[in-house]
Amino acid sequence: MTSPPGGSDQDGSTREPQPFVCARCGIPAGDSQPATWTCSVENGTRQYFCDVCSRQNLRAIEGRLDSAWW
Numbered sequence: 001m002t003s004p005p006g007g008s009d010q011d012g013s014t015r016e017p018q019p020f021v022c023a024r025c026g027i028p029a030g031d032s033q034p035a036t037w038t039c040s041v042e043n044g045t046r047q048y049f050c051d052v053c054s055r056q057n058l059r060a061i062e063g064r065l066d067s068a069w070w
């Protein structure tokens, strides 16, 4: 594969810092986690949920259930 000059790597690589996006509805939050958002660690991966989704899934998050069943 060819590498374009500039070192830009937007080929779906991992290990890139991702902006905060709600894992459920996908709404972007910006560069930092809003105070109203909830962070849930599932399978070693941090997932963030906006205030609306956090409220809806509060029981699931507190129950430490995977989001897969939502």
Ligand SMILES: [Zn+2]
Residues within 6 Å of the ligand: 022, 023, 024, 025, 026, 027, 049, 050, 051, 052, 053, 054
């Ligand atoms: Zn959401």
